[in-house]
Amino acid sequence: MDFKLTEEQEVLRKMVKDFAEKELKPNAARIDKSHEFPVDNVKKAAELGLMGVAVPEQWGGAGMDYVSYAIAIEEVSRACATTGVILSVNNSLVCDPLKTFGNDMQKEKFLIPLASGRKIGCFGLTEPNAGTDAANQSTTAVRKGDEYIINGTKNFITNGSVADTAIFFAITDRSKGSKGISCFAIEKGTPGFRAGKEEDKLGICASACSELVFENVRIPAANRIGAEGEGFKIAMYTLDGGRIGIAAQAVGIARAAEEEAVAYSKQRVQFGQPISSFQGIQWMLAEMHLKLEAARLLTFNAAWARQHKDRCSVESAMAKLFAAEAATKITHDAIQIHGGYGYVKEYPVERFYRDARITEIYEGTNEVQKMVIASSLLK
Ligand SMILES: Cc1cc2nc3c(=O)[nH]c(=O)nc-3n(C[C@H](O)[C@H](O)[C@H](O)COP(=O)(O)OP(=O)(O)OC[C@H]3O[C@@H](n4cnc5c(N)ncnc54)[C@H](O)[C@@H]3O)c2cc1C
Numbered sequence: 513m514d515f516k517l518t519e520e521q522e523v524l525r526k527m528v529k530d531f532a533e534k535e536l537k538p539n540a541a542r543i544d545k546s547h548e549f550p551v552d553n554v555k556k557a558a559e560l561g562l563m564g565v566a567v568p569e570q571w572g573g574a575g576m577d578y579v580s581y582a583i584a585i586e587e588v589s590r591a592c593a594t595t596g597v598i599l600s601v602n603n604s605l606v607c608d609p610l611k612t613f614g615n616d617m618q619k620e621k622f623l624i625p626l627a628s629g630r631k632i633g634c635f636g637l638t639e640p641n642a643g644t645d646a647a648n649q650s651t652t653a654v655r656k657g658d659e660y661i662i663n664g665t666k667n668f669i670t671n672g673s674v675a676d677t678a679i680f681f682a683i684t685d686r687s688k689g690s691k692g693i694s695c696f697a698i699e700k701g702t703p704g705f706r707a708g709k710e711e712d713k714l715g716i717c718a719s720a721c722s723e724l725v726f727e728n729v730r731i732p733a734a735n736r737i738g739a740e741g742e743g744f745k746i747a748m749y750t751l752d753g754g755r756i757g758i759a760a761q762a763v764g765i766a767r768a769a770e771e772e773a774v775a776y777s778k779q780r781v782q783f784g785q786p787i788s789s790f791q792g793i794q795w796m797l798a799e800m801h802l803k804l805e806a807a808r809l810l811t812f813n814a815a816w817a818r819q820h821k822d823r824c825s826v827e828s829a830m831a832k833l834f835a836a837e838a839a840t841k842i843t844h845d846a847i848q849i850h851g852g853y854g855y856v857k858e859y860p861v862e863r864f865y866r867d868a869r870i871t872e873i874y875e876g877t878n879e880v881q882k883m884v885i886a887s888s889l890l891k
Pocket residue numbers: 601634635636637638642643644645667668669670671713721870873874875876877878879880
């Protein structure tokens with residue numbers, strides 16, 4: 513077993529790290545405060561191929577593998593977790609289903625502009641009554657000739673109000689339960705389709721998160737991704753990949769917090785010595801590092817499985833669950849090591865703590881990941 517990154521992956525890590533340090537980190541606190549969507553960050557990330565890392569070059573992407581994707585999201589999120597989730601959604605939740613289930617015409621029309629970053633995408637699965645129980649969809653798609661007529665509302669959609677293209681799910685046959693759900697693409701500006709209420713969030717504050725509202729929206733039948741009734745399968749397959757992105761986001765946030773905690777512990781003096789000389793602090797740092805490394809290994813393991821296996825649901829669930837819990841604990845302890853200074857906005861660790869918390873919720877809560885893991889043991 514070889515744990516070394518390839519030369520190509522090492523080059524990518526360095527390139528993304530340099531980019532994130534120079535272009536993203538200096539603005540992260542400002543956009544956290546202003547809640548201003550970071551258009552420039554996305555544009556610059558797109559120039560480096562980071563909007564479609566694991567999409568073949570033929571379809572507008574960087575043509576790399578999923579481990580490279582995890583590396584890129586970790587490095588971006590270490591500098592700016594908001595930008596991390598924007599890119600993660602575009603890569604895994606939008607480009608990936610188009611790459612896997614779209615036909616050539618759909619790849620040409622939707623995937624190339626999204627993977628190259630000329631356009632930005634969002635993924636609409638969640639509804640007010642379909643959160644963890646994602647199959648309980650209310651949005652409907654009724655076939656009329658060569659079109660579908662869509663009605664319903666999605667909520668909590670990352671990139672929702674800024675997206676040019678949305679991948680979304682709707683019921684085409686209610687009698688069939690989860691097998692009556694289908695997947696569609698829709699473009700901004702389609703009559704009757706609009707973003708609704710924008711959420712004011714605890715963390716990842718500059719990422720847009722809104723409702724998507726469909727009122728008698730007509731879309732061509734050619735916008736259906738995959739077969740009728742295949743939508744839930746597409747959504748679950750897509751989330752397997754998305755959870756790797758969120759695990760990588762958690763690893764990036766946790767790494768930023770650990771770095772700040774180590775540096776602060778070496779310069780903060782109490783009782784006439786740096787607090788890093790106290791065993792209580794050292795043990796906290798050791799626990800942080802242990803969790804961080806384990807989280808990254810699980811994330812890479814899931815990314816490797818995504819690349820080489822048909823499905824990676826369990827690997828992805830384990831990576832996301834572990835990395836999210838690790839990020840919450842590591843950012844919590846980073847504040848502890850900073851004492852009162854950790855609680856104020858002059859230092860970045862309070863932002864890391866707020867940013868980390870969502871990784872335990874979106875793309876399936878911790879409880880959902882445990883359901884996936886347990887059901888694999890009990891089948
Ligand atoms: C900032 C943000 C961004 C998001 N981005 C997107 C996006 O881009 N696209 C999208 O489609 N969705 C998105 N979501 C939605 C997100 O995926 C859901 O919020 C999440 O899946 C949980 O659903 P819910 O909020 O309805 O919680 P609920 O399903 O109501 O769950 C509430 C609690 O009950 C627990 N629970 C529920 N069922 C069970 C069970 N059977 N056993 C044990 N515990 C259970 C849950 O784990 C949770 O703790 C986003 C959410 C947020 C906050």
